[in-house]
Amino acid sequence: MTPLLAAAGLRKSYGPLEVLRGVDVDVARGECLVVIGPSGSGKSTLLRCLNLLEPISGGRIVFQGEDIAEAGRRAPEIRRRIGMVFQNFELFRHLSALDNIALAPIRVKGEDRRAARERAQHLLAKVHLPDKSDAFPDELSGGQQQRVAIARALAMEPALMLYDEPTSALDPETVGEVLQVMQELAEEGSTSIVVTHEMGFARRAADRVVFMDAGAVAHAAPAARFFSNEAPERVARFLGKIEA
Amino acid sequence: MFRALQQLHEFATSYNLLLLLEGGARTLVLSAAGCVCGFVLGFALAVLRHTAAGWLLPARILGVVYVEMFRRIPFLVTLFLVFYAFQALGLDVPVFWVAVASTCVIGTAYLSEVVRAGFAAVPRAEWDAAATMNFSLLQTLRFVVVPQAWRVVVPPAFAFFLSFIKDSALASQIGVVELTFVGKIFNNRGLMPAIAFGSVLIAYFVISYPLARLGARLEGRLALSRAH
Incomplete structure (x- = not known):
């Protein structure tokens, strides 16, 4: 099955600073993809590139069969089908x-x-x-x-929802209600890419988990396998730190 | 006292009143041109300075230079600059229109900063949020930014309008017969200063008071509009 959205070799630089160094991610229709990783690994930039808030420096983004980075004038029409939720609500x-x-x-x-x-x-x-x-x-x-x-x-x-650390700016007691809504949407079959530090949510709602480090995908696996003991050492170390 | 009454009688000829009216009209047009044209162009300049596209960078730099320059030059110097600019271009423009052009130049520089401060009151991310919902730049301005920036923009904008009416007196220095010039004419004709400049004072008040009231009313409405 062709994915709803697929990014290949995605690069993004701000001047000499290379934030994304060839990222490959894809999400299938109805899938909930969770992106985790340390701060500064390029997670938020990835989301901003996927809906063209930031012009990309290289690579391809194919959404519903169309290369949206090349779409030019049609870009807004395509972007209309991608929804975004920000850290500070806005x-x-x-x-x-x-x-x-x-x-x-x-x-x-x-x-x-x-x-x-x-x-x-x-x-x-x-x-x-x-x-x-x-x-x-x-x-x-x-x-x-x-x-x-x-x-x-x-x-x-939207055909795809992007969540950029939707609970990072929240009081702990209100995090749950937001995650619950997101989980309900995921269970209804809405397609989403979620950047988050909420490992509980990732375990419950994610179909697949991507671990980003230093501007690239370091590890990607179905959720069950991702949180099993087979995860690479770097991932296990990150999980250990965040869940400690 | 008797002399004053006598002079007042002398003063109240249709010729003098017409002169006063004409001077008042010039002051009004000068200020209005500076405020309206300045607000429209200043708004456009503020929008330009808020864009992020790479190919607009030279235009943004020009905009910054323009604003920073004309906010630092005294109005009188701007008048002379515009005056000689027209001359250098070989254009024979009446001094009144030189003054109108100058007020537009100054108004644009000042009011673009006022509008920019208003834009800055709306978080960048709200522009982004609007963009992700596919608002065009104009729609973002109309439905998201302006309704919020308005309350930050109105008070300083009206303060500027009011001070601008007074500043337009400098146009008399290049020979525009506006209110201040008319006062000098009266004075030179031997009218008592109290009458010569008193009439001018009243004329200035008549022009600026309604504007001040309008500003106060708008501010009041803005304050209310959120107290649902």
Whole structure:
């Protein structure tokens, strides 16, 4: 089966600094791919490159059969099908939760206002916040904001969701509610690439795990095997440190 | 006191009032041109400086040089610069339009900084978030950035507008018959300074007070718009 998205030999440099040195990753439809690795290993940059927030320096990214790095003018049209969730939520602070979710469908997709708001309400229910539609971002906890941000990304009906350390900026007590929503989405068959330090989530929800180190994929394996005792020494050392 | 009343009677000829009105109109047009043209071009310049594309780098550098230069040069010097620039180009432009061009040049430099500060109040990542949802640059500005930047931009923008009305008096130095110049004419004609410049003072007030009220009202509305 051809993967939904496949990056091959992906390179990214900022001046002389080489952040990605030929990364190969792919994700199949319905799969949850978790990317782990030490800080500075290029995980976030990888995600930003995959949806073209950063221009890549080399390599190929094929999404739904199209090379998106080469797409030029069609790039936005392609990127519309990739949703992204940020570490710091990045909700629009001047809009209520509901308006945050409905804005892009109305303005970018040209959806009917009533239908879009109705769908936004459904999405809020899906992330377990049915009664927060009128709340503004600064009236919500971090975990609630992140769940609104997930709903906002889902509103564009993406074929692929990218999560960039979605729980790193959260209070420990709200991490669980966000991970639960992400796990439910994964179980429903939504395709996602998740950069995270939450090994518990990786064990529960990931189909495959990729370990990045120094701008390249150091190890990749199905989740069960990844967390078994056969993992390479470097990975085991990282896991030992993070789970200690 | 009697003399003042007598002079006031002398002053109130249709010729003098017309002169005052004309001077007021010039001051108004000068300031309005600087504010409106400056805001539009300044906004465009701020957008340009916020872009990241590599091929726009030379334009961004030019923008920075422009802003940093004209914010540091006194308005009077800018007036002379523009005046001689037109001459060097062999263009015979009336001094009034030289002054209008100068106010646009200055207004653009100052107001682009005001707008840029407003943009800076919206985290970069919110622009990214909008981009991932496929907003175009214009849509991002209209639906995400401007609604948030507005409250940061309005107070200093109006402060600038108001000070600009006063600064436009410098245009009298290159011979534009605006309000301050009219005051000098009255004074030279032997009218008491109290009347000559008092009338000018009232005219300035009439121009700037409504603007100040508008600014205050806008600020009030902005403060309310979040207190849902």
